[in-house]
Amino acid sequence: MSRFFSKKYAALEPYTPGEQPQDMQYVKLNTNESPFPPSEAALKYAAANTRQLNLYSDPVQEVLTKELAKTYGVGPDQIIVCNGSDETLNFAFMAFCDDGMPAAFADVTYGFYPVYAQQNRVPYVEVPLKEDFTMDVETLMGLRATLFIANPNSPTGVALPLSEIERLAAADPDRVVIVDEAYVDFGAESAVGLVNRYDNLLVIQTFSKSRSLAGGRLGYAIGQKELIGDLNTLKFSTNPYNVNSLTAAVGIGVLRDPEYMKKNCEIIKSNREYLVAKLDELGFRTLPSSANFVFTTRPGTDGAELYRALKEKGVLVRNFSKPRIKDYERITIGTREQLDVLIEKLKEILN
Numbered sequence: 001m002s003r004f005f006s007k008k009y010a011a012l013e014p015y016t017p018g019e020q021p022q023d024m025q026y027v028k029l030n031t032n033e034s035p036f037p038p039s040e041a042a043l044k045y046a047a048a049n050t051r052q053l054n055l056y057s058d059p060v061q062e063v064l065t066k067e068l069a070k071t072y073g074v075g076p077d078q079i080i081v082c083n084g085s086d087e088t089l090n091f092a093f094m095a096f097c098d099d100g101m102p103a104a105f106a107d108v109t110y111g112f113y114p115v116y117a118q119q120n121r122v123p124y125v126e127v128p129l130k131e132d133f134t135m136d137v138e139t140l141m142g143l144r145a146t147l148f149i150a151n152p153n154s155p156t157g158v159a160l161p162l163s164e165i166e167r168l169a170a171a172d173p174d175r176v177v178i179v180d181e182a183y184v185d186f187g188a189e190s191a192v193g194l195v196n197r198y199d200n201l202l203v204i205q206t207f208s209k210s211r212s213l214a215g216g217r218l219g220y221a222i223g224q225k226e227l228i229g230d231l232n233t234l235k236f237s238t239n240p241y242n243v244n245s246l247t248a249a250v251g252i253g254v255l256r257d258p259e260y261m262k263k264n265c266e267i268i269k270s271n272r273e274y275l276v277a278k279l280d281e282l283g284f285r286t287l288p289s290s291a292n293f294v295f296t297t298r299p300g301t302d303g304a305e306l307y308r309a310l311k312e313k314g315v316l317v318r319n320f321s322k323p324r325i326k327d328y329e330r331i332t333i334g335t336r337e338q339l340d341v342l343i344e345k346l347k348e349i350l351n
């Protein structure tokens with residue numbers, strides 16, 4: 001730290017992203033990317049429709065926003081697009097939390113939530129997941145706080161039924177409930193259909209997982225226009241050009257080829273079932289997943305050691321040091337071929 005670094009941030013612990021090694025080719029199952037490239041049709045559309053790069057990108061991203069509005073059956077003024085859903089989440093922490101309204105989220109969830117809370121210097125409460133890693137809805141019901149709920153949750157993959165999200169939104173109209181649906185397309189119920197009934201409900205989604213566009217950095221929020229307006233106030237006070245023209249063009253192309261995404265999600269779901277069965281045979285216990293990854297542990301096997309052994313054999317998974325989950329691995333669902341390599345390496349290590 002230089003002696004010039006603002007005291008505001010002196011204690012900030014930055015988020016640790018999953019490894020993106022450039023040194024060798026791993027079977028990369030650590031950051032929940034799609035194993036499939038973006039659709040050909042989307043890339044073709046983008047090549048033909050990218051706005052001239054000597055001009056700034058459209059700050060309201062009108063075409064992209066309208067395409068999203070059509071996809072989800074809401075008005076264009078109910079959507080904001082951002083540089084990845086991470087940026088959307090940061091704007092939500094900025095917009096809807098303060099000293100009188102802390103943030104609340106699970107103890108085991110997306111590691112960025114506490115970082116955004118710290119960066120924005122808002123107080124936060126971590127609500128422990130229950131023994132079986134499901135959400136402690138009853139505790140959340142009575143909390144006067146802005147709720148951040150990853151659904152399905154990461155790193156667990158466990159989904160919360162839509163009826164529970166609705167109960168949380170209805171319980172207290174004076175707090176905002178933010179549902180982070182990064183993985184919703186892999187089998188959970190989306191809360192988008194509820195936003196017109198609850199003016200305190202905000203749904204955040206991303207192109208990074210089911211739509212094969214992690215490198216494009218494109219995320220969005222859907223809610224009633226007042227909530228979206230607040231996020232826009234912050235966006236236009238930070239970086240009006242947060243979505244670049246190349247990414248916007250690919251994003252529009254992706255939305256115009258929904259069949260490709262659907263097909264890929266079906267492959268991932270079937271590969272997930274395949275992997276869970278193989279892990280069962282090897283003595284692992286895997287949480288029920290509605291996402292493009294599984295969270296698994298093997299009684300008697302050290303999680304950090306297994307992670308290292310797999311890495312040595314060229315397979316990257318994610319292991320977290322947090323005591324409660326240190327013996328679990330989060331494994332992204334890849335192609336069948338990738339999963340077969342993983343299973344083969346696991347067998348070698350466990351023998």
Ligand SMILES: *Cc1c(COP(=O)(O)O)cnc(C)c1O
Nearest residue numbers: 084085086110150182206208219
């Ligand atoms: C991957 C992920 C995101 C971030 O997605 P980007 O759109 O790539 O920024 C947000 N929330 C959760 C829970 C995630 O796992």
